[in-house]
Amino acid sequence: MLDLHRLRIFRSVVASGSVHAAATNLGYTPSAVSQHVAALQRETGLALLERAGRGVRPTSAGLALAAEADELLARLGAAEDLVAGLRSGRAGTLSIAYFASAGVMWLPAVVSRLSSEFPGLRLDLRLNxxxxxxxxxxxxxxxxxxxxxxxxxxxxVSHHLRDDPYVAVVPRGHPVADLAQVTLVELERERWIDNDSARGWCRRILLDACAAVGFRPVFHVEAHDYRAALxxxxxxxxxxxxxxxTAEQPPDGVVVVPVARPAPVRSIHAIVRESAAGTKAGQMAVELLRASSKS
Incomplete structure (x- = not known):
């Protein structure tokens, strides 16, 4: 295997035109440069340099190796930049999985800031x-x-972002629209609109709260997401x-009323892989999510 350090020195000799000039440029002694070049020639089994007046010039084999060394050193430089970027969080990939309402309300600002702070970072966003x-x-x-x-x-590691209480959204002019809060029992006979086609935790929390006061809502319309339901x-x-x-930006013509007795609440968390928690991008993502959840 070729020694990368010797390749660097050989490339400097070719570019400088002499062993003494390369030694001056690299901060080595001419003897040390000559020893590295001689060792590289032994490793390759090739004559890489020949005398040319007071200096040296590459042989045809030396020219070919110098050209290849240029590409290799460029790739090495790019790899070193990548490693530095990964350490600082400026490069690499950060994946963020989210549920629908967080994607609408929080992710745009979070992604915008991360993209600004870490322009080389690729963000992999997943609805899950x-x-x-x-x-x-x-x-x-x-x-x-x-x-x-x-x-x-x-x-x-898990970060608790916020507790999110449930609210009733009713048309303007509805009998409960002017109430400070409404109980679930008062809504039992209403025409309910479903809003969670995923049938996930959010829906289960609501159904359990209704069951706690003795009824199960009859959904007359099944909307596939919160925006459609609104x-x-x-x-x-x-x-x-x-x-x-999900109701922080309601459309015109509706009124949002807090729900009570019982008050369903969902808890929102960010689960962060330890490998990401140690990066600057991962740490900033959590900080931004905390800030968004409290705004």
Whole structure:
């Protein structure tokens, strides 16, 4: 295997035109440069330099090796830049998995800032409501919804971002629109609009709260996401109950009313792989998510 250090010195001799000039440029003694070049010739079994007046010039084999050394050293420089970028968080990949409402409300600002701070970083964004059980299948930063405190296994850390209480969204002019809060029982006979086609934790938390007061809502319309459900409410089709985060930018024609007795609450967490938690980009992603969740 060729010695990379000797290749550097040989390339300097070719570029400088003499052993003495290369030694001056590199800060070595001429004897040390000559020894490295001689060792490289023994390694390759090739005559790489020949005398030319007071200096040296590369042989045809030396010219070919010098050209190859140029490409090799350029690739090495690029690799060194990549390593430095990975250490500082400026390069590499950061994957972020999220659920729909976080993607709409938080991710645009988070991604914009990360892209500005780390222009060489590739962001891999995934819509995924629930974190896989196996840590290796999770994103570097995985936003998840849970019923309460979250426990993660080895290899990951969990950050609680916020508790998100549920609210009722009703058409303007609805009998409960002017209330400070509304109980779930008061909404039992309404025309309910479903808002979670994934049938994930968010829906289960709501159904469990309804079951706690003795009913299960009858969904007259099944919308596939929160925005569609809000649009149906604005059109006067019925009411919907969903997490407050999803109703922070409601359409015209609707009123948002807090839900009470019981008050369903979902807990939002960021699960971060330890390998990402040690990078500047991963740390900033968590900081930005914390800030977004509190705004």
């Amino acid at each position: 409501d629930e974190a896989p059980d196996h840590p290796d299948e999770r994103a570097d930063v995985h936003l998840v919804v849970a019923r309460g405190p979250l426990t993660v296994g080895p290899g990951s 649009a149906f409410v604005a059109a006067g089709v019925g009411i919907t109950v969903l997490p407050a985060l």
